[in-house]
């Protein structure tokens with residue numbers, strides 16, 4: 001599906017997405033729980049496609065729906081019942097603009113891998129259970145959380161490339177990539193919701209506080225050192241930094 005078809009499909013179903021998102025937000029209540037849930041759904045979707053429980057068209061449509069609904073739900077969690085509908089209206093074009101262009105490309109790439117046999121439907125040679133959804137390779141040494149934190153984004157990129165999992169060329173790698181649409185962006189959209197509230201409440205300044213570990217990229221550190229800045233002048237976490245959706249900077253307002 002091209003970008004235009006994806007956007008018009010999304011626009012047509014907008015009010016439906018809004019009500020689904022409200023239900024989801026009510027159910028999971030906190031962004032980390034929503035993110036966990038969406039990770040599990042990413043895995044379920046990719047398994048469903050591989051095991052031929054769903055056809056390509058259904059997979060494509062479901063990835064689109066869930067990407068938008070989870071982003072909206074994350075915004076709602078950030079907004080916290082503060083004139084939700086009006087603020088959600090403002091979040092919608094941002095979600096569509098951020099998510100649909102890369103999603104179009106990603107879906108086209110996956111389709112290509114299937115058509116060319118890189119990803120084989122019905123291929124049961126790899127068990128998803130052998131993989132930690134976020135990328136560990138079976139048989140690899142288990143790293144403790146601290147050691148994982150120590151890998152910086154550049155090193156991680158090289159490592160991902162060498163394991164060919166960044167490109168989604170294996171089923172577990174694909175599940176990981178799907179979760180970068182359904183799950184990890186919830187953090188940024190949660191922050192977007194909070195930003196809408198801060199703006200409304202008349203806060204004048206913002207600052208972006210980087211998670212101070214070795215994994216934090218240079219961009220995030222730079223924003224951190226800028227300190228207090230007029231509201232609206234700093235990009236939201238995950239934007240303007242090379243951590244992208246994995247950025248876990250937080251924003252403070254005053």
Ligand SMILES: [Zn+2]
Nearest residue numbers: 217220241243
């Ligand atoms: Zn960063």
Ligand SMILES: [Zn+2]
Nearest residue numbers: 220247248249
């Ligand atoms: Zn960051």
